[in-house]
Amino acid sequence: MHHLFLSPHYDDAIYSCGGTIAKLAQAKQQVTVLTVCAGYPTSASISPYAQSLHDRWGFSDHSAVNEMIEIRRQEDKNALNIVGADGLYFDIPDCIYRHGEEPESWFYQSDDDIFGRLNGAEDSLISVIARSILDIADKFSPNPNNIRVYIPLTIGNHVDHQLVRYAAERAFGAETLTYYQDYPYSKDREQLKNYENSIDWASTINYLGEEDIYQKIQAVAAYRSQISTFWSDEQAMGTEVREFLRAWGNGELFWRYTPTL
């Protein structure tokens, strides 16, 4: 069995299901993490919103952005190395850099935008991604029964997470997919209510051993540039990740869409 985890950004798959990835690799299963929004900005100019984020991150210019993306890719390779998974990367830029055909026609220009609805003009991008992931799955195995695809449930509603979910659903059909809970957004249990209360969705817990949990925490720590965004330090991260797993009985929760009608 080949396990393909789709990660909208560097770190989403490891944050959300790194213990499961480690456990599968340990059981000698083939595991690949494909990061979709892993590319460089495609145009020389950026939006005022992206600029404001760069200012917050302390970037002076464009070359600093490219450097950051290179650092993040190296962090991802280190993380995947720890859990024993392979990495693949698409060259699609993060939503804050994407735009329409007209100059300066930025799709997402505020915090509200990036946690709002996916821009309708991105429909063609959904199809491009859908075709590309179908090609990858086909290369792994022409028999779809030999491949399991894991995608974000889109807890937190980030547009890049929606992009990946819609592309995978277009490629494979929702009923064939395994959905993971986007961490750290999934710490907010309220956001899970829609799924918990729906008869069309079923969850299962993948229980982890101490070694899987240890490897997950090591892999999360490998995204060094991200620690300060979410935690006060590495130790606080380890404690929190462990506590979150404990809340699910030392496991990671996955969802399947099982429509009753």
Ligand SMILES: [Zn+2]
């Ligand atoms: Zn993300």
